[in-house]
Amino acid sequence: MYNVTLTEGRNREVRRLWEAVGVQVSRLIRVRYGDIPLPKGLPRxxxxxxxLAQTNYLRDLVELPPETSSKVAVEKDRRRMKANQIRRAVKRHSQMAGGRRSGGRNNNG
Known part of the structure; x- marks a missing residue:
């Protein structure tokens, strides 16, 4: 098993890189976006x-002027609560989507 950290690369590029040397990739996990670390519990x-600093970092990457004030107050407790809320919503959505896929549409004529 390998644990590799890449500074840049796209999902398919990373897979092709490893497959070129005969290694099968079982999963890829994005741990940060640029210099912004992603929370471990963040669901797909x-x-x-x-x-504000993170927003301006991304704005700078695409050559947009910096924001001077944050539109949203970001607190750790609020983040944790939101992450749990998101996790539940994604789980509900994936369960519902899975049910719809298996049923399919009935096109009899």
């Missing part, structure tokens, strides 16, 4: 609020 499709 989830999101987290960024503070």
């Amino acid at each position: 499709g989830g999101w987290t609020e960024l503070d």
Whole structure:
């Protein structure tokens, strides 16, 4: 088993890199976006609020002017509560989507 941290790369590029040397990739986990670390409990499709410094870091990467004030107050407790809320919503959505996929549409004519 390998544990590798890449500074940049796309999912398919990383898989192709490893497959080129005969290693099968079982899973990839994004741990940060640029210099912004992602919370460990962030579910697939989830999101987290960024503070002003993080927002301006991303804005700078795409050459947008910095924000001078944050639109949202970001507190750790609020983040934790939101993360749990997101996790539940993603879980509900994936359960519902799974049920719909197996049923499919009935096109008899």
